[in-house]
Every structure is written in C-alpha cells, then in structure tokens.
Amino acid sequence: MAELHCDEITASYGHGAVLSGVDLVVPDGTLTAILGASGSGKTTLLRVIMGFIAQQQGTVIVGGKVVARAGEVHLPPEKRSIGYVAQEGALYPHLSVAENVSFGLPRRERKESGRAFEVLELVGLDVRYAQRRPHELSGGEQRRVALARALAPRPPLVLLDEPFSGLDAALRAETRAAVLHALAAQGTTAVLVTHDQAEALSMGREVGVLMAGRLIQAAAPAVLYRTPLTLDLARFVGEAVVVPGHAGGGTVSCPLGELPLVDREVGGPVDAMIRPEQIQVHPAEPGTSDRGVMATVTARTFYGPDSVLRLQLDGLPDSVSARVLGHDAPAPGERAQLTVSGEVMAYPRSGSSAAIGESSEPTALLTSR
Amino acid sequence: MSDTVQAIKVQPTVRAWRERGTRRPSALLMTGIAVALLAGLPVVITVVQAIQGGAGAAKTAFTASATPTLFLHTIELAALATPASGVLGLTTAWLVERTRVPGRRIWPLLLVAPLAVPLFVTSYAWATLSPSLTGFWGAAGIVTFSYYPIVFLLVAASLRVMDPALEETARSLGLGARRTFLRVVLPQLRAALLGGMLLVLLDTLVEFDAFVALKFRTLSVNIYAQYQLGFSAAGAAALALFSTLICVVVLLGEYRLRGGANYTRISQGARRGVVRYALGRATVPALLGLGLLVAVSLGVPLGLLVHWFAQGTSTAGAPAGAGTLWSATLTTVLLGAAAGLLAVAMALPVAILAVRRSGRLANTIERSVYLSFALPDLVAAIALAYGASHVAHFLYGTVALMVLAEAMLFVPFAVVALRGTIGLIEPSLEESGRALGLGPLRTVWRVTVPLARPGLAAAGVLVFTFVLGDLGTAQVLLPPGLTTLGTQFWADSGTVAFAAAAPFAAVLVVLALLSTYVLMSRFGRARGFGEA
Numbered sequence: 019m020a021e022l023h024c025d026e027i028t029a030s031y032g033h034g035a036v037l038s039g040v041d042l043v044v045p046d047g048t049l050t051a052i053l054g055a056s057g058s059g060k061t062t063l064l065r066v067i068m069g070f071i072a073q074q075q076g077t078v079i080v081g082g083k084v085v086a087r088a089g090e091v092h093l094p095p096e097k098r099s100i101g102y103v104a105q106e107g108a109l110y111p112h113l114s115v116a117e118n119v120s121f122g123l124p125r126r127e128r129k130e131s132g133r134a135f136e137v138l139e140l141v142g143l144d145v146r147y148a149q150r151r152p153h154e155l156s157g158g159e160q161r162r163v164a165l166a167r168a169l170a171p172r173p174p175l176v177l178l179d180e181p182f183s184g185l186d187a188a189l190r191a192e193t194r195a196a197v198l199h200a201l202a203a204q205g206t207t208a209v210l211v212t213h214d215q216a217e218a219l220s221m222g223r224e225v226g227v228l229m230a231g232r233l234i235q236a237a238a239p240a241v242l243y244r245t246p247l248t249l250d251l252a253r254f255v256g257e258a259v260v261v262p263g264h265a266g267g268g269t270v271s272c273p274l275g276e277l278p279l280v281d282r283e284v285g286g287p288v289d290a291m292i293r294p295e296q297i298q299v300h301p302a303e304p305g306t307s308d309r310g311v312m313a314t315v316t317a318r319t320f321y322g323p324d325s326v327l328r329l330q331l332d333g334l335p336d337s338v339s340a341r342v343l344g345h346d347a348p349a350p351g352e353r354a355q356l357t358v359s360g361e362v363m364a365y366p367r368s369g370s371s372a373a374i375g376e377s378s379e380p381t382a383l384l385t386s387r
Numbered sequence: 388m389s390d391t392v393q394a395i396k397v398q399p400t401v402r403a404w405r406e407r408g409t410r411r412p413s414a415l416l417m418t419g420i421a422v423a424l425l426a427g428l429p430v431v432i433t434v435v436q437a438i439q440g441g442a443g444a445a446k447t448a449f450t451a452s453a454t455p456t457l458f459l460h461t462i463e464l465a466a467l468a469t470p471a472s473g474v475l476g477l478t479t480a481w482l483v484e485r486t487r488v489p490g491r492r493i494w495p496l497l498l499v500a501p502l503a504v505p506l507f508v509t510s511y512a513w514a515t516l517s518p519s520l521t522g523f524w525g526a527a528g529i530v531t532f533s534y535y536p537i538v539f540l541l542v543a544a545s546l547r548v549m550d551p552a553l554e555e556t557a558r559s560l561g562l563g564a565r566r567t568f569l570r571v572v573l574p575q576l577r578a579a580l581l582g583g584m585l586l587v588l589l590d591t592l593v594e595f596d597a598f599v600a601l602k603f604r605t606l607s608v609n610i611y612a613q614y615q616l617g618f619s620a621a622g623a624a625a626l627a628l629f630s631t632l633i634c635v636v637v638l639l640g641e642y643r644l645r646g647g648a649n650y651t652r653i654s655q656g657a658r659r660g661v662v663r664y665a666l667g668r669a670t671v672p673a674l675l676g677l678g679l680l681v682a683v684s685l686g687v688p689l690g691l692l693v694h695w696f697a698q699g700t701s702t703a704g705a706p707a708g709a710g711t712l713w714s715a716t717l718t719t720v721l722l723g724a725a726a727g728l729l730a731v732a733m734a735l736p737v738a739i740l741a742v743r744r745s746g747r748l749a750n751t752i753e754r755s756v757y758l759s760f761a762l763p764d765l766v767a768a769i770a771l772a773y774g775a776s777h778v779a780h781f782l783y784g785t786v787a788l789m790v791l792a793e794a795m796l797f798v799p800f801a802v803v804a805l806r807g808t809i810g811l812i813e814p815s816l817e818e819s820g821r822a823l824g825l826g827p828l829r830t831v832w833r834v835t836v837p838l839a840r841p842g843l844a845a846a847g848v849l850v851f852t853f854v855l856g857d858l859g860t861a862q863v864l865l866p867p868g869l870t871t872l873g874t875q876f877w878a879d880s881g882t883v884a885f886a887a888a889a890p891f892a893a894v895l896v897v898l899a900l901l902s903t904y905v906l907m908s909r910f911g912r913a914r915g916f917g918e919a
Contacts, residue, residue, distance in 0.1 A: 070555055070662050095558040095662075096567075102559030108552035112574040121570075122560025164556075171560060 020081030020174035020207050021046045027076035029066050036062045040233045049208040051222030059231040060211045064177050069095040081174050101168030101176035107160040109152035116148035122171040137166040142196040158189040178210040249365045252291045259338045263290040265364045273336045280361045288364035296360050297340035302353035310357040315348050414828050418736040423752040426759040432770035433624045440621015448622025461605040465591045468530035472587045476538020484546040486664045488673050496907050501684035502536035503899035505856035508892045510597035511880050512691035526603040530591050532684035538583035545579035551661040564664050585641045593763040596858045606630045607763045627766040634761030695889035719871040723854040726793035727847040734801035742809045760799040765859035768792050789864040797853045801846040808842025852902045
C-alpha cells in the first residue's frame with residue numbers, strides 16, 4: 019500500500035496563504051485525522067493532495083512516487099490513484115447504488131457486480147441496497163456508499179472530507195465504526211479531515227491540528243490531548259482549565275495546589291493547564307482541610323454519564339470546571355474539596371522571559387511521543 | 388372513562404378535518420388554475436373556429452395546401468436544426484463553464500446576443516446576402532444559429548449549479564476530461580439539454596415570418612397564408628390545430644424522455660468553484676470556433692444592418708421620419724414592459740405551484756401553460772381577436788388585448804426562468820413565514836417574492852426581449868394607427884425598401900441587445916437562473 023508524505027506544502031488562492039509549510043507523514047495503512055476549525059485550510063490540504071489545486075511550494079509523495087512537486091510535477095487527479103470521499107458523499111443521482119460503487123472500475127468489472135457487492139458488504143451495507151437510487155438512502159447509508167465507491171478500485175490512499183458531517187450522533191458513531199472497519203480490512207492509508215475533536219481523537223492513529231494554515235502539532239491522540247504544544251491548541255483539542263501559577267523544581271504552585279509538571283524543566287510564571295476530568299471533587303469533611311483546596315459548587319450541567327461542575331475556589335477570584343461522574347455530583351451550593359490527579363502542563367506566561375533555557379521549550383514534547 | 392372514549396372518537400375526525408383543511412384549494416392554486424385556463428383560451432377558441440367550419444373546410448384546407456409535403460418540410464427542418472442547436476449550445480456552454488478558454492466573461496454575452504436579434508431581421512439579412520441562403524438550408528441555418536443560445540443559456544446555468552464534487556469524485560476514480568463529461572456531466576445536463584432543445588423545436592414548429600422571408604414553406608407558413616389570403620378561417624384553424632397537435636406530441640415525448648432526468652439534488656453540495664480544464668493546444672481551435680460562430684450568428688445580421696444603413700444614406704430616398712421612428716420605439720418599449728410585468732405576474736403562481744407541489748394538478752397547470760406556446764403566435768392572436776369580437780367586445784382592438792396576448796405568448800419562458808430561482812429557495816424559509824403567522828399569500832409576498840427578486844427581474848427582461856422580436860401578434864392585434872419597430876420594418880422590407888427599414892431594425896436590435904446585456908450581466912451569473 020502506500021505512505022503519504024507532504025513536504026513543506028504552501029498553497030494560496032491569490033489573497034494570502036491558505037497553507038504555509040505543512041509537513042505531514044501518514045504511515046502506510048494508518049488513518050491520520052486532520053483537525054481544524056473552518057477556514058483553517060484543512061480542505062485545501064486535501065485538495066492539494068488530490069491534485070484539484072496546485073501548491074505554490076512543497077512536494078506530495080504517495081507510496082514513494084512524487085505526484086506533485088511545485089513548479090515541476092503536477093499529476094492530474096485522475097492519474098494519482100487516490101480515493102476521495104467528498105463532503106455529503108456526492109453520489110451520482112443518475113446511477114443506482116451498484117452503478118455508483120462500480121463507477122471507477124474498468125468496464126469489464128463494471129458488468130459483473132462482484133466487486134460492487136464485495137465493497138458494499140465491506141462498508142456494512144446489504145446487497146439489496148444495490149439497485150436503489152441515492153435519494154432513497156439515509157444520510158449514513160449515502161456516506162457508506164460514497165466510501166465503497168472510493169474503495170472499489172483498491173486505491174492505496176483514501177482522502178475523506180468531513181465524511182460524517184450532518185449525521186446525528188448515533189448514526190455518526192455507527193458510520194465511523196463501519197468506515198474504520200472497511201479501511202482496516204483493505205489496509206488502506208487514509209487522511210480524514212474534520213472539525214470535530216472527538217471524531218479526530220477517536221478515529222486517528224495520529225491527529226494533526228491545522229490552525230490558520232499551519233500544522234501546529236501532529237501526534238498520537240493521547241499525546242496531543244495530554245501534552246498540547248500551545249495553550250491555544252490545548253483549548254482547541256478539548257476543554258481546559260487554565261490557572262496562573264509559578265513553576266519550579268518540577269512542580270507548579272497554583273490555586274489548585276502544588277502540582278507535578280509533565281515537563282519538569284519549565285520554570286517561572288506560567289499558565290497551568292489542567293483537563294477538567296483531572297480535577298477530583300470530594301465531599302467536604304470537617305478536619306480534612308489539608309486534603310486539597312476548598313471550593314463551593316456554583317453550577318452543575320448534567321450530561322448523563324458525567325456532569326460538569328463550576329467551582330468557586332475559597333478566598334480566590336478563580337473558578338474552575340471539573341468533570342465528574344454523573345450519578346453522584348454535588349449540587350450547586352454544596353461545599354467540596356478539590357484534588358488534581360496526574361501531571362499538568364505549564365506554558366510560560368506570554369510576555370515573560372522566565373522560561374529556563376532551550377530545553378524548557380515545549381517542542382521537546384514532540385520527540386517524546 | 389367516557390371522556391377518554393369521547394376523545395378517541397373525536398380526534399380522528401378533527402385530524403381528518405384539519406388535513407382536508409390544508410388541502411382546500413388555496414388562493415395560489417386558484418390563481419394557477421386561472422392562469423392555465425387563460426393560457427389555454429386561444430386553443431379553445433381555435434377549436435371552436437375549426438368546429439364551426441366543419442369537416443368540409445378542414446378537408447379542403449388540408450388537401451389544398453399540400454399538407455403532407457409541408458409536414459415533411461417541417462419535420463426535416465426540426466430534425467436538423469434541433470440537434471444542431473443542441474450540439475452548439477452544449478459545446479459552447481461547456482467551453483465557457485468548464486475550461487480556461489480566454490475571454491470567459493465576454494463569450495457568454497456574444498453567444499446569447501443572437502437570440503436578441505429578431506428572427507425576421509436575421510432572415511432578411513441572410514436572404515439579401517445570397518439567394519443560395521434561402522430555402523431549406525437557409526431556414527435550417529437561421530434556426531440553428533439564432534436558437535442555439537437557448538440551449539447555451541439553460542445548459543450553462545445547469546453547469547454552474549452542478550455540485551463540483553461530482554466531477555471531482557469522477558477524477559479521483561481515474562476518469563479524464565472526456566470520460567468525466569460523458570459519464571457524469573452529460574447525464575446531469577439531460578434535463579437542461581432536452582428542455583433547451585424542446586424550446587428550439589417548438590420555436591421551429593411555430594415560426595413563420597422568418598420562413599416567409601426565406602421563401603421556405605412549413606406548416607405554419609401555410610397557416611399564415613391561409614389567413615392572409617382569407618381562404619377559410621375555419622380551415623386555417625384546423626391546420627393550426629394539427630400543428631398544435633404535433634407540439635403536444637413533442638411535449639409529451641419530452642416529458643417521457645426526461646422521466647427520471649429531473650434529478651433531485653441529494654445534497655447541498657460543495658460551495659466552491661469547479662476545477663477548470665486547461666485547453667492547451669486546443670485553445671486556438673476553440674477560440675476560432677467560438678469566433679466563427681459569433682461571426683455567423685451575430686456578425687451577419689449586424690453587418691447587413693450597417694450595410695443597409697450605408698445604402699440608405701447614400702441614396703437620395705430619405706429614411707423614415709424621426710417622428711415615426713420615435714413613436715414606434717415608444718410603443719414597442721411600453722408594450723414590452725407591460726407584457727413583461729403581466730407575464731411575470733402570471734408565471735409566479737404557476738412556478739411556485741410547479742416547484743412546491745408535485746401533484747398531478749400542479750403538473751397539469753404547468754404543462755397547460757406550455758401548451759400556449761405550441762400554438763403559432765399568429766393563430767393565438769387571431770383566436771383572441773375572434774374571441775374578443777364575439778364575446779368581449781370592449782377588449783377588441785385595444786392595447787390591453789395586445790398586451791395580454793404578448794404576455795400569454797411568452798409566459799412559458801417566464802415560468803422556466805422563475806422555476807429555477809424558486810427551486811433554490813429553501814422551503815423552510817417559507818415554512819418559517821407560515822410559523823410566524825403569515826397566510827400562504829402573504830408568505831409569497833413577503834418571503835418568496837423578495838427572495839426570488841433576481842429571477843423575477845430576469846423573467847421580466849426575458850419576456851421584454853421576446854416581445855421586441857415578436858411580429859405575428861402585433862400584425863393582428865395592434866390597434867390601428869399604432870406601429871411597432873417590428874411592424875414598420877416588416878412593412879418597409881416587404882417593399883424591398885431596406886434603407887427605410889434599416890433604422891427600425893437597428894433600434895430594435897439595439898434595444899434587444901441592451902436588454903440581453905442587462906439580463907446576462909445582472910442575472911446571467913445568478914445561481915439557478917434558467918435552470919430547467
């Protein structure tokens with residue numbers, strides 16, 4: 019199959035760069051999710067890889083073959099053997115499901131529907147769907163057919179552009195599973211573009227985050243979530259509790275206590291970043307005031323499995339969020355004691371030069387994955 | 388307990404009543420039916436005329452006019468000109484919308500312009516250019532070169548609104564430009580292409596002024612002759628009905644052929660430009676082809692007009708007085724504007740019904756409006772004059788009847804133009820209007836009309852342009868003492884006073900080109916305009 023290399027991709031639509039210097043490596047047979055807000059350039063990256071747009075700088079290599087090198091090589095899209103699943107599927111309304119799926123196959127294979135049935139099965143669709151028209155399918159079924167159509171010619175690489183947008187939560191989860199299964203069964207390398215954090219983290223072997231045309235960080239989901247390179251990234255990838263503190267000696271001293279740091283080299287005034295689920299909420303018992311920071315619950319949002327609490331810290335202006343199990347969350351007005359589990363991230367305060375040395379730069383984290 | 392039983396019993400009745408309530412013929416539906424009946428009126432009157440004449444008159448007319456030969460002429464002409472227009476329209480639309488051909492902004496204007504030049508002006512230009520350009524080949528030529536813009540407009544509009552992801556996906560599956568066109572683009576264009584060719588075909592069947600000039604006889608030319616010579620109004624009516632019958636067969640045929648081709652968009656699709664093809668070495672041939680097409684379709688009539696002008700100024704015979712020219716221009720413009728407004732007002736309910744209700748009734752209303760198009764304009768005009776003189780005498784010989792006739796004649800175009808625009812309005816916007824307490828008519832007025840404004844304006848300008856080029860209706864219904872640019876040109880050119888006729892044709896062509904320019908530059912790029 020094929021590994022995808024994007025090297026220093028820079029692309030623009032005439033007015034300002036949409037992508038600048040994007041490096042991306044997708045190992046053979048894995049799925050990398052590209053996460054980005056709308057306008058971050060994620061669809062443009064996909065279109066550059068596909069060949070619908072020519073990049074101004076950089077190289078795209080698929081399976082060791084240069085398919086695009088700025089100013090030198092630009093293989094047309096149809097010569098790149100890259101599968102493409104457009105937003106909302108883009109099924110051909112004039113063709114049946116089977117005809118859609120076998121669309122990219124050589125004429126001979128189109129006649130016999132063997133391969134079409136095979137791929138339909140692969141994406142978890144019954145063969146009886148084969149004769150239906152696209153408009154007779156539900157949204158989730160349409161996405162599966164679109165994937166089946168892209169996979170039918172056995173491309174080594176498939177690009178998926180927001181393939182689950184517009185589907186409701188239950189259907190989304192089901193369709194995601196079907197897509198992952200089909201891709202894994204074929205051993206296809208895949209790039210999935212999405213603006214949904216949970217989708218990116220749950221589907222990608224690796225997740226790359228694009229912000230304003232730059233790939234800020236690409237790492238395994240857990241690494242990205244726990245040790246995001248910047249505070250902005252931390253906030254984009256998930257909910258973040260950010261409190262001011264002072265780092266030194268491998269810990270940070272902040273309103274939530276003396277907490278161990280992921281990166282022990284950081285020092286000076288910092289913003290400490292804690293995930294809400296790291297904050298543990300204990301009932302306030304008399305005589306145990308040393309067991310954490312005292313706080314009062316000011317608001318509670320119930321989500322079912324869990325609840326998010328808003329807590330006002332005693333004697334401090336700061337209030338923090340904590341994610342706790344849903345069934346025994348304290349009510350607003352109740353007193354609680356907070357402790358923090360695990361290590362926390364600390365980012366040197368912007369405008370301060372208190373960071374100690376080169377090694378404290380968070381870039382060091384990239385190599386630790 | 389008894390309360391519960393009561394409730395269960397009452398509920399279905401209430402629901403049934405409510406459902407019936409919503410299905411009660413709405414004001415919109417009633418308006419639509421009224422428009423359809425009005426549009427069908429000329430056909431009804433023509434039937435009455437034919438029946439009054441009896442079988443004898445009809446038989447005489449059919450035998451005397453060598454109808455089988457004329458029928459064959461008509462069919463041959465349509466069989467050649469319709470596909471030719473289709474090919475020209477499709478090719479030019481694809482070049483302009485899908486390739487990087489130089490001058491993509493100017494070509495659409497030049498390619499649509501021939502439609503604005505009245506066909507009777509073009510045919511006189513061809514006929515004076517060379518006698519060899521008359522007869523069958525001349526007729527086929529002017530029909531093709533004057534009507535391909537209809538196909539171009541509809542296909543180009545369809546190409547613009549097509550989801551780019553459809554073509555992108557095809558390319559990701561390994562299809563090059565040619566196969567993407569054949570297997571993806573063409574099937575999506577079927578509705579627009581067939582719709583455009585249908586209009587060309589119907590136009591060919593009912594056209595007569597131009598063929599008179601080219602000395603080519605078709606069925607409608609013969610009907611015209613029957614009326615002109617006053618042989619037998621009833622016999623001519625019978626002939627006209629025969630011609631109408633052909634049109635109906637064509638309409639039904641197109642309907643069946645289109646069948647499932649009216650593809651519903653299954654997704655909103657991507658909002659972005661398409662990937663255009665670089666023409667490479669084909670750039671020069673493409674430019675030459677486009678240039679040649681514009682030279683033949685637009686250059687010949689415009690060139691001849693200039694030539695006539697030159698003749699007019701060189702010879703002593705002074706062209707028509709400025710006074711006549713001015714009054715004819717004013718009459719023409721006012722007539723066109725009034726007919727445009729009326730046609731849009733008539734088309735709006737029909738288009739809304741056609742888009743929003745997919746029932747048999749809505750379909751019938753839409754089709755019966757198209758039916759008015761199947762009757763040669765001259766026949767429709769005569770039918771209206773006949774009807775007015777017998778039933779509504781107060782209308783006879785008035786400008787109002789003339790405006791009504793023109794509006795009725797071109798209402799199908801307005802419906803086609805509006806359908807596309809209204810089809811793009813999210814039904815939820817109208818539903819929100821209803822939810823906010825507006826009645827159906829007020830929703831149309833406060834939600835649909837403002838949203839469809841570009842389409843409404845486009846439809847109005849379109850009808851205006853067509854009224855400029857219409858001659859048949861004016862020849863019959865124009866009140867005595869009034870002249871339009873068209874009737875004056877026709878009168879002068881009939882006496883081979885081309886120099887005298889030239890100013891009228893020139894003003895007519897300039898007006899038509901201006902309105903076409905407005906249409907193309909303001910609305911031509913709007914999403915969905917003219918989408919069949």
